[in-house]
Amino acid sequence: KNQVEQSPQSLIILEGKNCTLQCNYTVSPFSNLRWYKQDTGRGPVSLTIMTFSENTKSNGRYTATLDADTKQSSLHITASQLSDSASYICVVSEISGGYNKLIFGAGTRLAVHP
Amino acid sequence: ETGVTQTPRHLVMGMTNKKSLKCEQHLGHNAMYWYKQSAKKPLELMFVYSLEERVENNSVPSRFSPECPNSSHLFLHLHTLQPEDSALYLCASSQDGARGTQYFGPGTRLLVL
Numbered sequence: 194k195n196q197v198e199q200s201p202q203s204l205i206i207l208e209g210k211n212c213t214l215q216c217n218y219t220v221s222p223f224s225n226l227r228w229y230k231q232d233t234g235r236g237p238v239s240l241t242i243m244t245f246s247e248n249t250k251s252n253g254r255y256t257a258t259l260d261a262d263t264k265q266s267s268l269h270i271t272a273s274q275l276s277d278s279a280s281y282i283c284v285v286s287e288i289s290g291g292y293n294k295l296i297f298g299a300g301t302r303l304a305v306h307p
Numbered sequence: 308e309t310g311v312t313q314t315p316r317h318l319v320m321g322m323t324n325k326k327s328l329k330c331e332q333h334l335g336h337n338a339m340y341w342y343k344q345s346a347k348k349p350l351e352l353m354f355v356y357s358l359e360e361r362v363e364n365n366s367v368p369s370r371f372s373p374e375c376p377n378s379s380h381l382f383l384h385l386h387t388l389q390p391e392d393s394a395l396y397l398c399a400s401s402q403d404g405a406r407g408t409q410y411f412g413p414g415t416r417l418l419v420l
Contacts, residue, residue, distance in 0.1 A: 197349070234414075235413050236309065236397050236411030236412050236413050238411070239408050239410075282350070294352070294363075295350075295352065
Protein backbone atom coordinates (compact mmCIF):
# COMPACT_ATOMS: atom_id res chain seq x y z
CA LYS A 194 0.00 0.00 0.00
CA ASN A 195 1.35 3.37 -1.02
CA GLN A 196 2.16 5.58 1.91
CA VAL A 197 0.95 8.71 0.12
CA GLU A 198 -2.64 8.75 -1.11
CA GLN A 199 -4.05 11.59 -3.22
CA SER A 200 -7.60 12.49 -4.08
CA PRO A 201 -9.30 12.98 -6.37
CA GLN A 202 -7.51 11.04 -9.09
CA SER A 203 -8.71 13.55 -11.65
CA LEU A 204 -10.59 16.82 -11.62
CA ILE A 205 -12.14 19.10 -14.23
CA ILE A 206 -12.88 22.73 -13.41
CA LEU A 207 -13.74 25.86 -15.34
CA GLU A 208 -11.23 28.62 -15.81
CA GLY A 209 -11.34 31.12 -12.97
CA LYS A 210 -12.69 28.66 -10.41
CA ASN A 211 -10.90 27.50 -7.28
CA CYS A 212 -10.09 23.92 -6.37
CA THR A 213 -8.52 21.92 -3.56
CA LEU A 214 -6.47 18.75 -3.91
CA GLN A 215 -5.98 16.37 -1.00
CA CYS A 216 -3.06 14.30 0.22
CA ASN A 217 -3.01 11.79 3.10
CA TYR A 218 0.20 10.11 4.15
CA THR A 219 1.45 7.53 6.60
CA VAL A 220 5.18 8.08 6.06
CA SER A 221 7.20 8.07 9.27
CA PRO A 222 9.62 9.47 10.26
CA PHE A 223 8.62 12.49 8.27
CA SER A 224 10.99 15.21 7.15
CA ASN A 225 8.99 17.45 4.87
CA LEU A 226 6.15 17.49 2.36
CA ARG A 227 6.30 18.91 -1.13
CA TRP A 228 3.80 19.56 -3.86
CA TYR A 229 5.05 19.20 -7.41
CA LYS A 230 3.39 20.22 -10.68
CA GLN A 231 4.01 18.02 -13.69
CA ASP A 232 2.98 19.21 -17.11
CA THR A 233 2.34 16.56 -19.73
CA GLY A 234 5.61 15.29 -21.16
CA ARG A 235 7.72 17.23 -18.67
CA GLY A 236 9.43 16.50 -15.38
CA PRO A 237 7.86 17.53 -12.04
CA VAL A 238 8.55 21.06 -10.79
CA SER A 239 8.46 21.91 -7.09
CA LEU A 240 5.66 24.28 -6.00
CA THR A 241 5.92 24.29 -2.22
CA ILE A 242 7.82 22.60 0.56
CA MET A 243 6.77 22.43 4.20
CA THR A 244 8.39 20.97 7.28
CA PHE A 245 6.30 19.38 10.01
CA SER A 246 6.24 22.67 11.95
CA GLU A 247 4.70 24.67 9.10
CA ASN A 248 0.93 24.84 8.60
CA THR A 249 0.71 26.74 5.35
CA LYS A 250 2.89 27.86 2.48
CA SER A 251 1.93 29.97 -0.52
CA ASN A 252 3.41 30.30 -3.97
CA GLY A 253 1.37 32.77 -6.00
CA ARG A 254 -2.07 31.28 -6.58
CA TYR A 255 -1.02 28.01 -4.95
CA THR A 256 -1.49 27.56 -1.20
CA ALA A 257 -0.49 24.37 0.55
CA THR A 258 -1.59 23.40 4.04
CA LEU A 259 -0.24 20.74 6.35
CA ASP A 260 -1.70 19.09 9.43
CA ALA A 261 1.09 16.91 10.81
CA ASP A 262 -1.19 15.50 13.52
CA THR A 263 -3.72 14.05 11.09
CA LYS A 264 -1.07 13.54 8.39
CA GLN A 265 -3.04 15.48 5.82
CA SER A 266 -2.08 18.13 3.32
CA SER A 267 -4.02 20.08 0.74
CA LEU A 268 -3.14 22.22 -2.24
CA HIS A 269 -5.55 25.04 -2.99
CA ILE A 270 -5.49 26.72 -6.38
CA THR A 271 -7.28 30.03 -6.70
CA ALA A 272 -8.54 31.70 -9.86
CA SER A 273 -7.48 28.77 -12.02
CA GLN A 274 -5.91 29.34 -15.42
CA LEU A 275 -5.69 27.09 -18.45
CA SER A 276 -1.97 26.69 -17.74
CA ASP A 277 -2.81 25.05 -14.42
CA SER A 278 -3.83 21.93 -16.33
CA ALA A 279 -1.30 19.35 -15.16
CA SER A 280 -0.74 16.56 -12.66
CA TYR A 281 -0.15 17.64 -9.07
CA ILE A 282 1.95 15.28 -7.04
CA CYS A 283 2.22 15.15 -3.27
CA VAL A 284 5.65 14.00 -2.12
CA VAL A 285 6.63 13.16 1.44
CA SER A 286 10.26 12.92 2.51
CA GLU A 287 11.17 9.99 4.68
CA ILE A 288 14.38 10.22 6.64
CA SER A 289 16.36 7.26 5.40
CA GLY A 290 20.08 6.88 5.87
CA GLY A 291 21.96 9.95 4.70
CA TYR A 292 19.40 11.38 2.35
CA ASN A 293 15.75 12.33 2.01
CA LYS A 294 13.92 9.39 0.46
CA LEU A 295 10.93 10.74 -1.42
CA ILE A 296 7.63 8.87 -1.33
CA PHE A 297 5.41 9.96 -4.21
CA GLY A 298 1.66 9.98 -4.49
CA ALA A 299 0.07 8.92 -7.75
CA GLY A 300 -0.98 12.49 -8.45
CA THR A 301 -4.20 14.34 -9.23
CA ARG A 302 -4.72 15.15 -12.88
CA LEU A 303 -6.32 18.60 -13.16
CA ALA A 304 -7.93 19.86 -16.34
CA VAL A 305 -8.96 23.51 -16.54
CA HIS A 306 -11.48 24.19 -19.27
CA PRO A 307 -12.34 27.59 -20.76
CA GLU B 308 14.24 24.88 -17.72
CA THR B 309 15.24 23.29 -14.42
CA GLY B 310 18.95 22.94 -15.19
CA VAL B 311 18.66 19.18 -15.68
CA THR B 312 18.76 17.88 -19.24
CA GLN B 313 18.03 14.40 -20.53
CA THR B 314 18.67 12.74 -23.86
CA PRO B 315 17.12 11.31 -25.83
CA ARG B 316 13.63 12.64 -25.14
CA HIS B 317 12.02 9.69 -26.89
CA LEU B 318 13.34 6.19 -27.50
CA VAL B 319 11.89 3.13 -29.18
CA MET B 320 13.84 -0.08 -28.83
CA GLY B 321 13.46 -3.78 -29.35
CA MET B 322 13.92 -6.28 -26.57
CA THR B 323 17.33 -7.32 -27.86
CA ASN B 324 18.73 -3.79 -28.23
CA LYS B 325 21.22 -2.01 -26.00
CA LYS B 326 20.76 1.69 -25.43
CA SER B 327 21.74 4.32 -22.88
CA LEU B 328 19.89 7.25 -21.36
CA LYS B 329 21.89 10.32 -20.45
CA CYS B 330 21.30 12.95 -17.81
CA GLU B 331 23.29 16.10 -17.17
CA GLN B 332 22.78 18.68 -14.45
CA HIS B 333 24.13 22.23 -14.59
CA LEU B 334 23.24 23.18 -11.01
CA GLY B 335 26.36 22.15 -9.13
CA HIS B 336 24.43 19.51 -7.21
CA ASN B 337 26.10 16.49 -5.64
CA ALA B 338 23.30 13.91 -5.78
CA MET B 339 21.52 12.43 -8.78
CA TYR B 340 18.59 10.07 -9.18
CA TRP B 341 16.83 7.85 -11.68
CA TYR B 342 13.06 7.42 -11.43
CA LYS B 343 10.58 5.36 -13.43
CA GLN B 344 7.11 6.78 -14.04
CA SER B 345 4.49 4.40 -15.41
CA ALA B 346 1.00 5.51 -16.37
CA LYS B 347 -1.22 6.31 -13.38
CA LYS B 348 1.39 5.05 -10.91
CA PRO B 349 3.59 6.98 -8.48
CA LEU B 350 7.15 7.71 -9.42
CA GLU B 351 9.39 4.81 -8.48
CA LEU B 352 12.90 5.53 -7.28
CA MET B 353 15.41 3.34 -9.09
CA PHE B 354 18.88 4.57 -8.18
CA VAL B 355 20.47 7.28 -6.08
CA TYR B 356 24.01 8.56 -6.39
CA SER B 357 25.36 10.85 -3.70
CA LEU B 358 28.85 12.26 -4.21
CA GLU B 359 29.18 9.86 -7.16
CA GLU B 360 28.62 6.82 -4.96
CA ARG B 361 25.54 4.67 -5.39
CA VAL B 362 23.61 4.81 -2.12
CA GLU B 363 20.32 3.30 -3.17
CA ASN B 364 19.35 0.51 -5.52
CA ASN B 365 15.67 -0.22 -5.14
CA SER B 366 15.61 -3.85 -6.28
CA VAL B 367 15.88 -2.82 -9.88
CA PRO B 368 16.36 -5.65 -12.42
CA SER B 369 19.90 -6.05 -13.67
CA ARG B 370 18.82 -5.16 -17.20
CA PHE B 371 19.04 -1.57 -15.91
CA SER B 372 22.62 -0.51 -15.16
CA PRO B 373 23.41 2.98 -13.85
CA GLU B 374 26.67 4.82 -14.23
CA CYS B 375 27.74 8.08 -12.58
CA PRO B 376 31.17 9.11 -13.92
CA ASN B 377 31.07 12.49 -12.15
CA SER B 378 28.67 14.66 -10.17
CA SER B 379 27.23 16.28 -13.30
CA HIS B 380 26.49 13.22 -15.40
CA LEU B 381 24.34 10.15 -14.92
CA PHE B 382 23.65 7.33 -17.33
CA LEU B 383 21.18 4.49 -17.40
CA HIS B 384 22.31 1.62 -19.59
CA LEU B 385 19.52 -0.58 -20.93
CA HIS B 386 19.75 -4.11 -22.32
CA THR B 387 17.30 -6.91 -23.05
CA LEU B 388 14.36 -4.87 -21.77
CA GLN B 389 10.79 -6.10 -21.56
CA PRO B 390 7.63 -4.38 -22.86
CA GLU B 391 6.59 -3.63 -19.27
CA ASP B 392 9.69 -1.46 -18.97
CA SER B 393 8.02 1.07 -21.26
CA ALA B 394 7.64 4.23 -19.18
CA LEU B 395 8.89 7.76 -18.63
CA TYR B 396 12.36 7.72 -17.08
CA LEU B 397 13.12 10.81 -15.07
CA CYS B 398 16.46 12.05 -13.83
CA ALA B 399 16.74 14.43 -10.89
CA SER B 400 19.48 16.14 -8.92
CA SER B 401 19.74 17.79 -5.51
CA GLN B 402 22.24 19.42 -3.21
CA ASP B 403 23.49 18.74 0.30
CA GLY B 404 23.99 15.02 0.01
CA ALA B 405 20.48 14.56 -1.34
CA ARG B 406 18.73 16.49 1.46
CA GLY B 407 17.64 19.37 -0.74
CA THR B 408 14.84 19.83 -3.20
CA GLN B 409 15.12 17.56 -6.21
CA TYR B 410 15.10 19.20 -9.62
CA PHE B 411 13.80 16.98 -12.39
CA GLY B 412 14.75 16.71 -16.02
CA PRO B 413 12.10 16.48 -18.75
CA GLY B 414 12.37 12.70 -18.91
CA THR B 415 12.93 10.11 -21.63
CA ARG B 416 9.81 8.45 -22.97
CA LEU B 417 10.81 4.83 -23.58
CA LEU B 418 8.83 2.33 -25.62
CA VAL B 419 9.99 -1.28 -25.70
CA LEU B 420 8.58 -3.36 -28.54
